[in-house]
Amino acid sequence: MNTVVKDNVNPVNTDANAASTGSSFSAQFDMQPSKQQPAHRNVKISTSDVHVYYGETEAIKGIDLNIYENEVIAFIGPSGCGKSTFLRTLNRMNDTIDICRVTGKVMLESQDIYDPNLDVVLLRAQVGMVFQKPNPFPKSIFENVAYGPKLHGLARDKYDLEEIVESSLRKAGLWDEVKDRLNQPGTGLSGGQQQRLCIARTIAVSPDVILMDEPCSALDPIATAKVEELISELSNQYTIAIVTHSMQQAARVSDRTAYFHLGDLIEVNSTEKVFTQPDHQLTEAYITGRFG
Numbered sequence: 346m347n348t349v350v351k352d353n354v355n356p357v358n359t360d361a362n363a364a365s366t367g368s369s370f371s372a373q374f375d376m377q378p379s380k381q382q383p384a385h386r387n388v389k390i391s392t393s394d395v396h397v398y399y400g401e402t403e404a405i406k407g408i409d410l411n412i413y414e415n416e417v418i419a420f421i422g423p424s425g426c427g428k429s430t431f432l433r434t435l436n437r438m439n440d441t442i443d444i445c446r447v448t449g450k451v452m453l454e455s456q457d458i459y460d461p462n463l464d465v466v467l468l469r470a471q472v473g474m475v476f477q478k479p480n481p482f483p484k485s486i487f488e489n490v491a492y493g494p495k496l497h498g499l500a501r502d503k504y505d506l507e508e509i510v511e512s513s514l515r516k517a518g519l520w521d522e523v524k525d526r527l528n529q530p531g532t533g534l535s536g537g538q539q540q541r542l543c544i545a546r547t548i549a550v551s552p553d554v555i556l557m558d559e560p561c562s563a564l565d566p567i568a569t570a571k572v573e574e575l576i577s578e579l580s581n582q583y584t585i586a587i588v589t590h591s592m593q594q595a596a597r598v599s600d601r602t603a604y605f606h607l608g609d610l611i612e613v614n615s616t617e618k619v620f621t622q623p624d625h626q627l628t629e630a631y632i633t634g635r636f637g
Contacts, residue, residue: 387414395449406608419595422605436472473547477559479539481531489531493550517545537568557587
């Protein structure tokens, strides 16, 4: 069966919905106030009838979803539900898996990202990825951030490159902690600092979209709080899609939440609605801890 609930994207009147609901489970989630959304929102990424196969096994079953400019959308669901697989279709990271096959259409604005003539390296600069475990290069902090701009020829000279590095580290909330040791190895930072370094590295190539695959799963609570705060700040400039196993995290950082189950997209709605008055009983069962 294909997607049970298609992209119900109008997060309007969610305050009224939340006020009228008697859901006893909503109190356990500390939700961020919804950002004021413009009346007309530009679609940044749209997917149409996307299927993903690992060999003969169908992991994603015909998903239609719009992701809007400057929103944070969280993908939640039990292990093995397809949320990370779907996230990886958005910048063709599944291309690195030999037995993986993707069908359907994924559009980045007007560009079909599965066009065989598309330069995948440029695509992954436009749609950056932050992984579950921090993975800084075995280089200095400066060179970690400078690598992408050098590769893509984004800096005119040394001073331009230094400006890009500083700006990226500032946006990642890391500059004040590392400005006096930029020549030291990135691998010498703490786990939380390494993850913010990886975010700075992603920002440095001026992406349109940032994908995050459980970016806080290997971090302690203090580092997690810093990354979550950073996500909120970055959403003013970037479109962000985040996979998380933490429903509390989804409630704290996202504008909309999509619930996946066994390869199907069951529901996508404003985060407030998903966590207080979900449309589908499977969503409610997962959120209330009946399975997953």
